[in-house]
Amino acid sequence: MPIFKLTNDLIFPHPSLADEDGLLAIGGDLSVERLLLAYENGIFPWYEGQVILWWSPDPRFILYPKNLKISKSMKKVLRKNIYRITYDKCFRKVITLCGEVRKGHTWIDNDMIESYCELHDLGFAHSVEAWYKDKLVGGLYGVSLGRCFFGESMFSLMDNASKAALITLTLKLEQLGFHFIDCQVYSKHLESLGAINIPREDFLIELANGLKYETLRGIWRFE
Numbered sequence: 001m002p003i004f005k006l007t008n009d010l011i012f013p014h015p016s017l018a019d020e021d022g023l024l025a026i027g028g029d030l031s032v033e034r035l036l037l038a039y040e041n042g043i044f045p046w047y048e049g050q051v052i053l054w055w056s057p058d059p060r061f062i063l064y065p066k067n068l069k070i071s072k073s074m075k076k077v078l079r080k081n082i083y084r085i086t087y088d089k090c091f092r093k094v095i096t097l098c099g100e101v102r103k104g105h106t107w108i109d110n111d112m113i114e115s116y117c118e119l120h121d122l123g124f125a126h127s128v129e130a131w132y133k134d135k136l137v138g139g140l141y142g143v144s145l146g147r148c149f150f151g152e153s154m155f156s157l158m159d160n161a162s163k164a165a166l167i168t169l170t171l172k173l174e175q176l177g178f179h180f181i182d183c184q185v186y187s188k189h190l191e192s193l194g195a196i197n198i199p200r201e202d203f204l205i206e207l208a209n210g211l212k213y214e215t216l217r218g219i220w221r222f223e
Helices: 032-040 072-079 091-100 110-121 161-175 200-210
Strands: 004-006 023-027 053-055 060-063 084-087 125-132 135-145 148-156 180-184 196-198
Touching (some): 060 200, 072 161, 084 161, 091 110, 091 125, 125 161, 148 161, 161 180, 196 200
Antiparallel strands (some): 084 125, 125 135, 135 148
16 A cells, blocks of 8 residues: 655545554654644654654554553552652653653654644643652653643653653543543553553544543643
8 A cells, every 4th residue: 555645735644544554644744733633633753764754553552541550669659759740841851851862763853842842832742740859850741632642752760750750640631531641552661551452443433532622731730
C-alpha cells in the first residue's frame, strides 16, 4: 500500500490506511493546526531525519486510569514524598530534557520542541515535573484534548522520578474523568503500570467518545 504524501492542505488519510508498521503518511509540517488534527484522528508524528513521518499503529497501547497498577515499591516511594510533583511549571525544559536523554536517538528536534511549546502556550500541551529538592529530575509531556491525554515522552535523572510523575498524573486524570492515556506503542515499562494493547478500530471509537467533552485548556495547577 503506497504511503500518503501530505501537501499544504490540512488533511490526513484514514488511519486504517496505515501500513503494517503503522506508518500512515509522510511530509507536511508541524503546525499547531496539523498537530491538533492529527491527534483528533488518532495520528501522531515520530521521525528521525528531515522528513516528518505520521503514524497510527494497530494495535494501540493505552492506559485506562482506572486500571493503573502501582507496585509496592512505588507505593513506598510515593508515601515518602521523595519527589515533589508539579504541572506546567517548565514545559520547555521538560521537552528539551526528554530529547537530551535520548541524544543520538531522538525525534525531539528543535522544530518539534518549538511546535509543542506553541501547543503548550495555547493550552493544549502539558508537562508534569518531578523535583528532588529544587532540582528537576524527571517528568513527561503530552497533549490533552477532550478527556483524552496523549503521552509523548518521559525522562528520568533519578530512579522512579518519571514513574512518580506519570502515576500522579494518572490518578489526577482519573479524578477528572479522563478516558485514557495514549501510550502509542507497547513498552514493558508501561505495561507494568497497567497499559494494554487494543485494536486501532476500538481506539478510534474511544477517541471519538473522549473528544465529545470540552478540552481542559490552559495552565494546569493540580498540585
